[in-house]
Amino acid sequence: MPVLFYIKKISARSFKIIYLLFFPICLFSQNNENVTIPYVSKIADGYRVTAVIEKNDTIPYIVMPWVVITGKISFKNRRKYVEWTRLKQNVKKVYPYAILAAAKLKEFDLVLATIPKEADRKAYLKKSEKELQKEFGEELKGLSVNQGKILMKLIDRETGKTTYTIIKDMRGNFNAFMWQSLATLFGSSMKQEYNLNDPYDREIELAIKQIEAGDF
Numbered sequence: 001m002p003v004l005f006y007i008k009k010i011s012a013r014s015f016k017i018i019y020l021l022f023f024p025i026c027l028f029s030q031n032n033e034n035v036t037i038p039y040v041s042k043i044a045d046g047y048r049v050t051a052v053i054e055k056n057d058t059i060p061y062i063v064m065p066w067v068v069i070t071g072k073i074s075f076k077n078r079r080k081y082v083e084w085t086r087l088k089q090n091v092k093k094v095y096p097y098a099i100l101a102a103a104k105l106k107e108f109d110l111v112l113a114t115i116p117k118e119a120d121r122k123a124y125l126k127k128s129e130k131e132l133q134k135e136f137g138e139e140l141k142g143l144s145v146n147q148g149k150i151l152m153k154l155i156d157r158e159t160g161k162t163t164y165t166i167i168k169d170m171r172g173n174f175n176a177f178m179w180q181s182l183a184t185l186f187g188s189s190m191k192q193e194y195n196l197n198d199p200y201d202r203e204i205e206l207a208i209k210q211i212e213a214g215d216f
Contacts, residue, residue, distance in 0.1 A: 084203065090147045091154075091207040097140070098154035104132070105159050105166065125170055149188050150204060157194040164190035 050061045075081040108128065115121045143151065152163045159166065167190065168176035180190050195201050 086146075087150075087203055088207045088210070090144075090150050091204055092211055094143065094147050094151040095154060095208060095211060097136070097151055098158045100136075101155050101166075102158035104128075105161075108170070145188065149192070152188070152190060152192055153194045153201065153204065156192070162191050162193055 051058050052061050053059075073084065075084065108125070111124060112121055115124060155166070156162050161169075164176050164180055167179055176190075183190050194204075196205060
């Protein structure tokens, strides 16, 4: 079970190192009902941190933060470098929309679960769609074809559902079929999945890791 762990007075520099090593970025949980938020606080004779008891030992609770290490990418020629640079910029532009889509989908699922009548569910989705179009419609219209393709891949990455599946679930088979047909005309597909076995998707993933690490 979680307990308090005391560290005697140390230098500020040493504390910073301990803080980085010991202060976790997630929650400690023994079950769904008991959740303890680890923390570090200064007290009179040192610092107090969260710890756990393992048998007869009191051990500071440690969760190392994720660290992304990437080597310098080499390119066969300048064309490859230009393609990679363009891909990074495209991912950076559409990644926030994929995050938003995942959050909105979760919100819709939670609300729809509380609405018993199908007519009311359709009314809620129609209203929500109008609000999204008003807020983001013009921005999304400005996306290029390649940016649109990347966005659909990232939506699948964030939600576990293809764009086709989401539209089918929300608006029915006919609407999904029509939008898929339109996407096909532009050389795309709403059924495309995010697959790290695909070299192109691995490049997208690398771009995301660099974005999250603040490298560009």
